[in-house]
Amino acid sequence: MSLHDLVKSPTVDWMSAEGPESDIVITSRIRLARNLTGLPFPHLMGDQKTAEKVWDTIREGIKNIPDLEMTSMNRLSDLERQMLLEKHLISPEHSETASPYRGIIVNKTGSIVIMANEEDHLRIQCLLPGLQLNQAYRYADDVDDLLEKNLEYAFDEQWGYLTSCPTNVGTGMRASVMLHLPALTMTNQKGTVFNNIAQLGLTVRGLYGEGTEALGNFYQVSNQITLGQTEEDIINNLWTVTLHVLDQERNTRKRLQEEMKHQLEDKVWRSYGLLTHARVITSNEVLALLSDVALGVDLKILPPIPRRIMNELMVAIMPAHLQAAGGRKMDTWERDVFRAQVIKKILSKVKEG
Amino acid sequence: MYCDECKTRPATVSVTQMYNGNQVHLSLCSECAAKKGVGLFNLGGASLPKLLGSFFGFGPLGMGQVQPSIATGKTCPNCGVSLITIGQHGRLGCSTCYEVFKEHLEPTLRRIHGNTVHTGKLPKKGAGKVKLQRQIEQLKSELQAAVANEQYEKAAELRDRIKELEKSKEAR
Numbered sequence: 001m002s003l004h005d006l007v008k009s010p011t012v013d014w015m016s017a018e019g020p021e022s023d024i025v026i027t028s029r030i031r032l033a034r035n036l037t038g039l040p041f042p043h044l045m046g047d048q049k050t051a052e053k054v055w056d057t058i059r060e061g062i063k064n065i066p067d068l069e070m071t072s073m074n075r076l077s078d079l080e081r082q083m084l085l086e087k088h089l090i091s092p093e094h095s096e097t098a099s100p101y102r103g104i105i106v107n108k109t110g111s112i113v114i115m116a117n118e119e120d121h122l123r124i125q126c127l128l129p130g131l132q133l134n135q136a137y138r139y140a141d142d143v144d145d146l147l148e149k150n151l152e153y154a155f156d157e158q159w160g161y162l163t164s165c166p167t168n169v170g171t172g173m174r175a176s177v178m179l180h181l182p183a184l185t186m187t188n189q190k191g192t193v194f195n196n197i198a199q200l201g202l203t204v205r206g207l208y209g210e211g212t213e214a215l216g217n218f219y220q221v222s223n224q225i226t227l228g229q230t231e232e233d234i235i236n237n238l239w240t241v242t243l244h245v246l247d248q249e250r251n252t253r254k255r256l257q258e259e260m261k262h263q264l265e266d267k268v269w270r271s272y273g274l275l276t277h278a279r280v281i282t283s284n285e286v287l288a289l290l291s292d293v294a295l296g297v298d299l300k301i302l303p304p305i306p307r308r309i310m311n312e313l314m315v316a317i318m319p320a321h322l323q324a325a326g327g328r329k330m331d332t333w334e335r336d337v338f339r340a341q342v343i344k345k346i347l348s349k350v351k352e353g
Numbered sequence: 354m355y356c357d358e359c360k361t362r363p364a365t366v367s368v369t370q371m372y373n374g375n376q377v378h379l380s381l382c383s384e385c386a387a388k389k390g391v392g393l394f395n396l397g398g399a400s401l402p403k404l405l406g407s408f409f410g411f412g413p414l415g416m417g418q419v420q421p422s423i424a425t426g427k428t429c430p431n432c433g434v435s436l437i438t439i440g441q442h443g444r445l446g447c448s449t450c451y452e453v454f455k456e457h458l459e460p461t462l463r464r465i466h467g468n469t470v471h472t473g474k475l476p477k478k479g480a481g482k483v484k485l486q487r488q489i490e491q492l493k494s495e496l497q498a499a500v501a502n503e504q505y506e507k508a509a510e511l512r513d514r515i516k517e518l519e520k521s522k523e524a525r
Contacts, residue, residue, distance in 0.1 A: 040432045040447045119444075141474070148476050154448030157483045159462070160471025162448045166458065167465055171473035228468020 001110030017307035019130020026178040030136040033163045033172035034122040035154040041164040042117040051101035061151035074100040082320035170227030182217045182295045183252035216287030268296030358385035485522040
């Protein structure tokens with residue numbers, strides 16, 4: 001998949017939901033922060049000459065790797081950059097820049113998306129469906145080895161990989177899982193669960209990462225510590241905690257079904273009704289309703305809807321994807337109307353089989 | 354050099370700011386820095402850099418405090434960033450900063466990570482010394498196991514290999 005395909009295609013790899021535990025673990029992500037030795041970190045690329053030098057160094061290094069394709073942010077429109085954000089392939093910060101010296105590097109299968117000159121010179125990312133942290137690490141690690149052959153990494157024997165922010169020094173690795181936790185949220189237990197998570201050196205964030213809200217009961221859990229632990233330790237820790245949280249979510253779902261059967265069924269069916277029959281609807285409302293519907297499908301209260309279609313819906317109803325599908329710029333009101341139509345169209349695929 | 358702001362007092366603080374994507378350099382006296390601090394550094398929402406700044410042992414200038422001892426201190430010869438700027442942004446300027454400000458960074462990294470030694474992946478090229486060190490540690494634990502199991506021939510072999518590796522480590 002070229003970058004162009006990643007932008008245009010209605011679905012990308014992680015949305016296929018073909019991974020273990022993908023009813024609750026939407027995605028597994030590995031991100032490796034790498035920098036080039038001696039060159040100023042991206043936040044200091046003030047003047048054009050410095051920025052050009054950093055960019056050219058990266059491009060020279062990439063040149064010899066046939067599997068990788070590099071694109072400047074100024075080659076993408078505002079809408080296209082936002083679509084990449086909505087597909088969770090780049091960070092909010094990276095989607096806002098149209099700089100010719102910042103960019104995206106993708107491999108041919110589209111399994112690797114590298115942000116160039118975001119907070120660090122390189123942020124190698126691998127995003128997979130379900131709980132597949134080890135697999136994601138293997139992919140990212142392979143690309144890291146390839147890049148290392150062609151670039152001079154900033155590495156210190158004591159401190160490991162050197163990064164722009166000291167919170168990433170060491171492995172430079174952030175491993176994260178995106179979890180859908182409607183039952184723990186509904187029963188007000190998420191506070192306790194997240195406190196426990198925090199004590200194990202992990203942190204919980206919202207749907208789009210740092211500083212974002214937990215829309216649609218989606219939570220990102222990731223490691224905080226990058227120095228003094230091996231990549232394997234970090235992944236195992238997150239893996240273990242994730243399995244534990246999955247257990248708690250599943251148990252709570254079971255209890256809800258036993259103790260509040262009618263309230264739960266009522267909530268799920270009402271949300272399904274609103275989602276399928278609304279004529280004007282905001283994206284936040286869709287995410288909230290979709291969370292209830294996904295829960296209803298998981299618990300077999302509702303007829304089955306494949307998770308990949310719900311994932312597709314989640315992305316398709318976002319502002320940039322809507323406007324791309326409609327082929328024109330739309331204001332908020334037009335989007336809310338068009339969104340209701342898009343939902344019906346995507347959900348009609350379920351009935352067709 | 355006089356303060357860019359009041360142009361009467363001598364400048365004691367050098368400030369580098371990213372403003373709308375451009376770098377702005379200012380040389381200020383401590384009074385003006387404190388005054389300007391409110392507008393300059395309260396950009397809102399940037400709680401992580403502030404928190405990190407406090408990790409470096411001082412708060413942001415917005416608090417109305419200036420610490421000349423740090424402000425007049427050294428800058429990184431490679432990228433020109435000073436420790437005070439690092440504190441404000443919560444970010445270093447380049448890989449060389451890690452060597453230049455090593456003593457200041459050590460406690461910071463310990464507070465963030467609880468550790469100061471990388472144990473994870475090593476690049477294929479470079480990091481030879483660490484690779485040798487890790488190999489030596491591995492062999493040492495094998496040696497202990499061999500001794501415990503009374504496999505003295507194997508132990509002697511291991512001991513010789515450790516000696517060899519230590520020699521080549523010294524030689525680097």
